[in-house]
Amino acid sequence: MAKHTERRIDAIDSPAFLAGGGELGARMRAFDWSQTPLGSPEQWPQSLKTVVRIMLDSRYAMWMLWGPELTFFCNDAYLPTVGVKRDWVLGARSDRVWEEIWPDIGPRIEHVLRTGQATWDEGLLLFLERSGYVEETYHTFSYSPVSDDDGVVAGMLCVVTEVTERIISERRLAFLSRLGIALAGASSEADVFGALEQTIASDARDLPLTATYVFDEQVHLPARRISQTGFADVHAAIPDTLGGDAIWPVQTMRSGASAVTVSALSERFADLPSEPWKRAPHQARVVPLRSNGSGSPRAF
Secondary structure (H helix, E strand, O other): OOOOEEOOHHHHHHOHHHHOOOOHHHHHHHOOOHHOOOOHHOOOOOOOOHHHHHHHHOOOOEEEEOOOOEEEOHHHHHHHHHHHHHHOOOEEHHHHHHHHHHHHHHEEEEEHHHHHEEHHHHHHHEEOOOOOOEEEEEEEEEEEEEEEEEEEOEEEEEEEEEEEHHHHHHHHHHHHHHHHHHHOOOOOHHHHHHHHHHHHHHHOOOOOOOOEEEEEOOOOOOOEEEEEEEOOOOOOOOOOOOOOOOOOHHHHHHHOOOOOEEEEEEHHOOOOOOOOOOOOOEEEEEEEOOOOOOOOOEEE
């Protein structure tokens, strides 16, 4: 694949249809398109020039691809979705830009290019790597066909709204509502932890794996496991009792520390369950649970 480079072009020498457009407009004017399958912008089909102009002028997030090489374009509003890839995506192949989600979006794009019929998805889950790690994201979007000057479908335009924050917030509020209802009838410690376990297990997307340990009021250690979710059987990560920091920071919790993040779980524990995301977690959060506003945790 030829390496794409950028070069400075005075605005007066650049094609008029690339004027303005913020950061992406400036980058498109400076980009050496002669090194791409599309060639110089002056030679582009009028239909491509028109849709690029519409995309650059819009404040709505858009991206598009054009031609057999699936050449990628986007506007400024779409840059947060591109994330850490923003420096190299312009003019690259779209299946390289979205390699991690191509099994999800590739068939949709192929349908548009083959049939000329638009697609529609509402709140579609896509695991993007825009921040340097796999991220749960949701998007509502349409893929629309774009025709060349002869009326033949030559590309695809995507208009998209990211709805990740709304969907995750609604899911977590629903969890808290279910937990509140379950706790309303709790009259004992067992009832409380039973309600917590059942509520977490009802939708494990935010808490795929959990284990709750309680301290004996008379002695600091060991801590005993009172409930769990996500683990079907006995697992090395959640022994019946914990008496030190070898597995989890029990001593740290007992001393009144705040929450602690434990990383590199796959290196510490083999065969961690991977449901519901089909991916085993890579880190865990150890959170103290205090009772009656006391400084010492009752559980974690």
